[in-house]
Amino acid sequence: MRLSYLREFVTLASYTKLTAAARALHMSPSTLSQHLAAIEREIGCELFSREGGFALTREGETALEHAQKIMFEYNELLRDCAVGGDAALRLSFPEFDILEPPIAAAREAFLAKHPGTKVILSSNEYDFEDPLEVLEDGLSDVSILFLVRGASRRIESTVPASIAWARIGSYHCVFARTPQHPTAGKSTLSAAELDRATVIAALNPVSSIIMEGVAEKLAEHRISIQVLYKRILRNSEAFLKHLDDEYVFWLEPMEGAPGDFDLPDYPCARFEGELIADAYLLYRPSSLNPLQREYLDLVSELYFPVSADQ
Structure with a gap:
């Protein structure tokens, strides 16, 4: 899984709206939607409910916790290797x-x-x-x-x-x-x-x-x-x-x-x-x-x- 996709997932979870998250990521909503679909296919579950916005499912909440930990560890890895x-x-x-x-x-x-x-x-x-x-x-x-x-x-x-x-x-x-x-x-x-x-x-x-x-x-x-x-x-x-x-x-x-x-x-x-x-x-x-x-x-x-x- 591409690390950038995880960051996009975390961003979408905070915005709850596809267009707003795409704007913050400086990408098109269709591209963001495709990346999200790729994550869901790889994980094997739906991360968001598409009814009335993008609300996290129970599996999505679990995935978000893991994604945030991964991003934190990745930042720590870069920092340690850099300095x-x-x-x-x-x-x-x-x-x-x-x-x-x-x-x-x-x-x-x-x-x-x-x-x-x-x-x-x-x-x-x-x-x-x-x-x-x-x-x-x-x-x-x-x-x-x-x-x-x-x-x-x-x-x-x-x-x-x-x-x-x-x-x-x-x-x-x-x-x-x-x-x-x-x-x-x-x-x-x-x-x-x-x-x-x-x-x-x-x-x-x-x-x-x-x-x-x-x-x-x-x-x-x-x-x-x-x-x-x-x-x-x-x-x-x-x-x-x-x-x-x-x-x-x-x-x-x-x-x-x-x-x-x-x-x-x-x-x-x-x-x-x-x-x-x-x-x-x-x-x-x-x-x-x-x-x-x-x-x-x-x-x-x-x-x-x-x-x-x-």
């Missing part, structure tokens, strides 16, 4: 993240200085992990968050006091499309061209947070967009499959910010109002040992220095 012995750091990043290359470069530089240590780099693609939850649950020592500048969700109110943060770069919010797209050939998109457009974003909590801010800022210009979340991989071939009459959302590095992914053969355009997302490095200072602090400093040094101006 025990000679381990140095566990770092997570979104599946589509353009910050992965410089983070990997920091890992190689650190290992050259401290051979024999362990640095665990993990993508959160398999469980749709929230960047704050992986820190609070002890699954990671460092994570990354993007917030749209000027939107209501700000870093000071988003991150709890137990988590420290540092802004490490800024990015233009851009929209990719094929050369055949009606707006092809333009470097900026007007309100009329973007209004009621379909925008495809990667399927993970980080994208959801970014698109929340994008939609909010576009609403100030009386622009309404429909957002579709899909598993978009980090290469132009995967992007091309989704580029038809729709836009694919991406981030373009500014001010020398890290990121080596681009679409050189396909046009990208910024909204004429200029939407900017800031990237933040998140970490739990109380949990970092000296080696971890040294590694964190090394990661920060690889990023272009940014001003404190927001």
